[in-house]
Amino acid sequence: MPEKYHIKTRPVPPRGPRIGKHGVVDWREDCARCHNCVKKACVYDRYRQEAEYIRNLSAVEALFFECMGCFSCVQDCTKGLLCLSINPVYEGLGNSYWKPDLIKTTWLQAETAKIPVSGAGYRGLFSGPGFDSMWTDMSEIVRPTRDGIHGREYISTAVDIGRKPPFLALDGRRVTTELPPLVSIPMPLILDLSSPAHTLPQLDAVIEQTAAATGLIAILDARHQPASEKHLRHIAFCLGPDSPAVPAEVLRKTRLVEIVDSPAVIERIKAIKKIHPQIVVAIRVELTAAGLRRAIELAELPEVEAIHVVADANGNEIGAPSPRFVKDMLREIHTALIEKGIRDEITLIAGGGIGLPEHLAKAIICGADLVSINLPLLIALECHLCESCKPGQPCPAKLEPLDRDFAVGRMTNLIAAWHDQLIEVMGAMGMREARRLRGDVGRAMFFEQLEEETFGKLYGTRKKH
Amino acid sequence: MAPERSIEELLPENTLKTRVAQEQVERVTRPAPSRFRNEIAKYIVHRSQDCRRCGKCAEVCSYQVHARNPGFKYFGEPLHHLCIGPACEKTGHYCVALCPQGALQVRENPMCQALGDCRWSSDLILATWKMAETGEVPPADYDYDYECGRSGGGFDRLRFKFPARPPAALRPEQIDTSLLLNKRDDGRPKLTIDVPWYGGGMSFGSVSNVTQLSKARAAVAFNTFTCTGEGGYMERMRPYDDHVITQVATGLFGVREETIQRVPIVEFKYAQGAKPGLGGHLLGDKVTLSVARMREAVVGFSLFSPFPFHSVYSIEDHMKHIDWVKHVNRRALISTKVSTPTDVDMVAVGSYSAGTHIVHIDGGYGGTGAAPDIAKKNIAMPIEYAIGKVHRFLADEGVRDKVVLIASGGIRSAYDVAKAIALGADGAVVGTAELVALGCVRCSRCESGRGCPRGIATTDSELCEKMQIDWGTQRLVNLYSAWRDVLVSILQRLGLRSVSELRGRTDLMMHLDYTNDLGGTS
Numbered sequence: 001m002p003e004k005y006h007i008k009t010r011p012v013p014p015r016g017p018r019i020g021k022h023g024v025v026d027w028r029e030d031c032a033r034c035h036n037c038v039k040k041a042c043v044y045d046r047y048r049q050e051a052e053y054i055r056n057l058s059a060v061e062a063l064f065f066e067c068m069g070c071f072s073c074v075q076d077c078t079k080g081l082l083c084l085s086i087n088p089v090y091e092g093l094g095n096s097y098w099k100p101d102l103i104k105t106t107w108l109q110a111e112t113a114k115i116p117v118s119g120a121g122y123r124g125l126f127s128g129p130g131f132d133s134m135w136t137d138m139s140e141i142v143r144p145t146r147d148g149i150h151g152r153e154y155i156s157t158a159v160d161i162g163r164k165p166p167f168l169a170l171d172g173r174r175v176t177t178e179l180p181p182l183v184s185i186p187m188p189l190i191l192d193l194s195s196p197a198h199t200l201p202q203l204d205a206v207i208e209q210t211a212a213a214t215g216l217i218a219i220l221d222a223r224h225q226p227a228s229e230k231h232l233r234h235i236a237f238c239l240g241p242d243s244p245a246v247p248a249e250v251l252r253k254t255r256l257v258e259i260v261d262s263p264a265v266i267e268r269i270k271a272i273k274k275i276h277p278q279i280v281v282a283i284r285v286e287l288t289a290a291g292l293r294r295a296i297e298l299a300e301l302p303e304v305e306a307i308h309v310v311a312d313a314n315g316n317e318i319g320a321p322s323p324r325f326v327k328d329m330l331r332e333i334h335t336a337l338i339e340k341g342i343r344d345e346i347t348l349i350a351g352g353g354i355g356l357p358e359h360l361a362k363a364i365i366c367g368a369d370l371v372s373i374n375l376p377l378l379i380a381l382e383c384h385l386c387e388s389c390k391p392g393q394p395c396p397a398k399l400e401p402l403d404r405d406f407a408v409g410r411m412t413n414l415i416a417a418w419h420d421q422l423i424e425v426m427g428a429m430g431m432r433e434a435r436r437l438r439g440d441v442g443r444a445m446f447f448e449q450l451e452e453e454t455f456g457k458l459y460g461t462r463k464k465h
Numbered sequence: 466m467a468p469e470r471s472i473e474e475l476l477p478e479n480t481l482k483t484r485v486a487q488e489q490v491e492r493v494t495r496p497a498p499s500r501f502r503n504e505i506a507k508y509i510v511h512r513s514q515d516c517r518r519c520g521k522c523a524e525v526c527s528y529q530v531h532a533r534n535p536g537f538k539y540f541g542e543p544l545h546h547l548c549i550g551p552a553c554e555k556t557g558h559y560c561v562a563l564c565p566q567g568a569l570q571v572r573e574n575p576m577c578q579a580l581g582d583c584r585w586s587s588d589l590i591l592a593t594w595k596m597a598e599t600g601e602v603p604p605a606d607y608d609y610d611y612e613c614g615r616s617g618g619g620f621d622r623l624r625f626k627f628p629a630r631p632p633a634a635l636r637p638e639q640i641d642t643s644l645l646l647n648k649r650d651d652g653r654p655k656l657t658i659d660v661p662w663y664g665g666g667m668s669f670g671s672v673s674n675v676t677q678l679s680k681a682r683a684a685v686a687f688n689t690f691t692c693t694g695e696g697g698y699m700e701r702m703r704p705y706d707d708h709v710i711t712q713v714a715t716g717l718f719g720v721r722e723e724t725i726q727r728v729p730i731v732e733f734k735y736a737q738g739a740k741p742g743l744g745g746h747l748l749g750d751k752v753t754l755s756v757a758r759m760r761e762a763v764v765g766f767s768l769f770s771p772f773p774f775h776s777v778y779s780i781e782d783h784m785k786h787i788d789w790v791k792h793v794n795r796r797a798l799i800s801t802k803v804s805t806p807t808d809v810d811m812v813a814v815g816s817y818s819a820g821t822h823i824v825h826i827d828g829g830y831g832g833t834g835a836a837p838d839i840a841k842k843n844i845a846m847p848i849e850y851a852i853g854k855v856h857r858f859l860a861d862e863g864v865r866d867k868v869v870l871i872a873s874g875g876i877r878s879a880y881d882v883a884k885a886i887a888l889g890a891d892g893a894v895v896g897t898a899e900l901v902a903l904g905c906v907r908c909s910r911c912e913s914g915r916g917c918p919r920g921i922a923t924t925d926s927e928l929c930e931k932m933q934i935d936w937g938t939q940r941l942v943n944l945y946s947a948w949r950d951v952l953v954s955i956l957q958r959l960g961l962r963s964v965s966e967l968r969g970r971t972d973l974m975m976h977l978d979y980t981n982d983l984g985g986t987s
Contacts, residue, residue, distance in 0.1 A: 075504070115838075121875065138845050454853050455976050459983060
């Protein structure tokens with residue numbers, strides 16, 4: 001049995017007050033000062049904490065919004081002076097894809113490294129666009145069991161990056177096929193280049209350290225100066241058309257490199273392989289309409305080992321008036337590669353729109369071998385995705401200066417929580433191997449299909465919205 | 466058909482000896498106002514300082530919103546939750562318009578935005594509270610949209626196609642809402658419940674004993690069932706044994722042969738809709754002394770029910786389990802609770818062939834005391850898809866009338882019960898709706914720290930005191946009564962004499978997102 005993958009975590013609380021969903025509005029002027037004040041009875045002790053917070057406040061930075069929304073004080077106040085409201089700051093977080101609840105749950109995971117657990121049932125929409133239009137399957141009677149989730153039975157989340165031979169040639173008991181290099185990482189996740197719109201000083205250094213702490217690989221700009229030589233195993237330099245050349249002695253210590261797609265991409269692969277034959281080269285392809293076709297074409301070339309397809313931050317096709325979503329594009333690429341009989345030979349990395357651990361699992365089900373993320377890592381640092389970042393201007397959410405321990409701790413916690421949730425989902429599906437989850441759409445249910453089977457047969461054609 | 470035998474004949478000797486007298490609970494609706502001082506209302510009435518206390522508002526209001534206690538000079542705080550809002554203007558009794566001083570204002574309560582969610586809209590919660598308070602269907606004046614939530618799919622987009630005029634000859638008292646739970650001719654009791662739903666499994670530990678007992682007593686009043694969940698069988702439940710389903714789940718917490726012998730139905734829980742494939746999880750904070758005793762565990766330690774049953778990896782293994790329970794309790798009916806994977810139809814038929822009487826499918830959007838958020842949203846299909854799939858497959862296999870199909874996981878109202886039945890279920894299991902009737906606001910904090918701050922899903926002794934059994938029972942009796950009225954009204958408007966006639970009648974519904982040109986039949 002391979003060594004069990006374990007990420008060391010520790011609680012990393014936020015630097016300022018948490019931005020919660022609910023807050024209590026208190027009309028104090030009518031207060032009767034009664035002895036049985038409901039504020040003393042708060043099960044979560046929030047009023048005392050709020051008073052303490054205000055007492056210790058040096059400057060008014062943010063209101064205290066950690067109410068749990070139980071309405072108990074509101075409903076019991078003798079004079080009915082308390083009202084529950086939704087925090088406008090909470091409502092203003094993120095955008096239409098990176099919604100406030102996504103940001104809040106990411107913060108929680110970055111703080112605690114725990115799987116978010118709550119009571120009562122699901123609260124959201126029946127289904128939605130993108131990844132919300134599919135459900136993962138489960139099995140009533142399967143192994144691995146819940147024990148697997150807790151470690152007694154091993155559920156492997158390891159995946160390999162690289163080209164795999166379609167078959168092995170044997171001479172007696174000796175394998176005669178020349179085996180291409182493979183990079184194994186313990187989880188189907190790569191830390192992607194930070195988006196140019198959200199750059200922070202030291203962010204790449206933090207991501208580098210996080211990759212080393214979690215055993216994963218970070219894709220970093222070719223100009224990045226690694227903090228430690230030991231980290232080079234966890235760095236994949238991204239070589240754009242204008243990137244400076246990475247010194248050969250540095251490149252030789254890395255396992256993976258990424259090249260931005262260009263007409264000369266094959267020559268560049270050959271040049272890199274000349275320096276370091278055991279390196280795996282991934283080609284970064286933007287998911288435009290042409291990019292999708294290009295990814296399929298590239299997969300057919302024998303020099304290509306891995307393709308990293310990247311949609312926009314919200315998972316949409318880039319530059320299309322009616323964009324397709326990354327999950328649908330992945331299914332298209334995956335199916336095309338199956339039809340060409342080369343799916344198992346190539347590694348497909350998918351990026352863009354991966355915001356939650358279920359997106360990771362669903363993207364793999366739709367055909368990716370592994371996924372790449374960048375924005376969730378930034379959100380882990382308490383970014384609000386306010387989109388007001390300006391080069392040279394301080395971050396509106398005051399992420400700077402970035403404390404290294406804090407930032408690495410938060411990102412590591414988030415990855416650990418995602419890993420645990422991936423195992424939960426795989427456990428429910430009865431999957432022991434993340435490798436086997438790839439493209440297994442039989443382990444998922446799709447909204448369009450279920451609707452057609454259930455209601456389409458009864459009620460005709462589904463209207464377009 | 467095998468002759469039916471009496472309970473005494475079927476009960477094992479030891480159960481007969483330990484059996485306690487069964488309590489009766491009246492099926493009477495009585496007002497059961499909120500146990501909180503300030504009920505949350507859809508509209509709020511504001512009385513300004515211009516009020517001259519003339520009493521005109523109290524005189525004109527048909528809903529007793531304005532109350533001045535005898536001997537008092539000033540009016541008390543308006544009873545906001547009784548106000549029907551600006552729609553009152555049409556009645557000619559609108560206090561705002563008739564106040565000589567213009568001192569009154571009525572507006573929507575902004576706090577409703579913080580109440581509820583897509584599945585349980587604030588209107589649905591407020592309407593459930595109203596039903597639990599009065600035992601009646603909320604008058605149309607209140608304008609509660611309690612027919613569905615705002616999740617944008619499934620039940621929330623299905624509507625009944627009511628004829629313009631219901632058949633005049635059909636009176637509500639002629640309509641039969643009962644459900645037979647044993648359709649096998651196996652000599653076991655032909656249990657019938659008076660309403661086509663029963664209470665879902667909530668373990669002692671996940672909810673308080675007051676909640677469990679209130680549920681049990683309401684089940685007695687309506688001749689239906691409640692379920693112990695997987696957390697042991699409280700001795701205080703014994704006077705209601707005849708209306709209790711005990712659960713045998715993977716952790717086998719508190720399961721003894723003696724507890725299996727007490728009840729008319731034993732439920733095997735393979736999975737739960739909210740966390741399918743993940744087993745159960747009671748966080749350490751809720752494992753208090755009493756919970757630990759009941760479950761034979763250690764105080765403060767989290768308790769896991771593994772997934773799946775380690776002794777069941779095939780239908781044959783499942784049959785072995787069923788045979789064991791049938792042998793231990795010769796009068797018991799067997800229910801098998803499963804989640805809703807793609808092959809739920811095959812699982813249902815397999816369960817039938819193993820000897821189950823009731824196939825209980827629990828959809829992905831069901832309630833829970835604690836579940837990973839990732840599981841609640843993403844694993845297994847919503848119940849709306851599963852019901853028809855299972856119903857059709859059972860019919861195709863020729864066993865549809867030999868087994869009872871019960872649906873749960875997102876059944877929030879009597880409308881949802883009716884829609885589930887029209888999709889093909891025989892009946893439904895309800896859980897969250899009962900808790901909402903007891904005052905739950907769906908804050909989702911059932912699992913943290915001391916548990917539910919509203920005193921419903923907690924075992925903290927101080928929090929448990931927030932609710933009394935009599936009050937809880939009455940709220941649930943009221944809710945059930947109002948639900949039954951809604952169900953009867955639906956059946957009457959559709960011209961159906963019994964709830965069994967509604968089963969599988971997809972042709973009586975339409976889907977708002979479809980062209981509806983196929984008539985609702987495949």
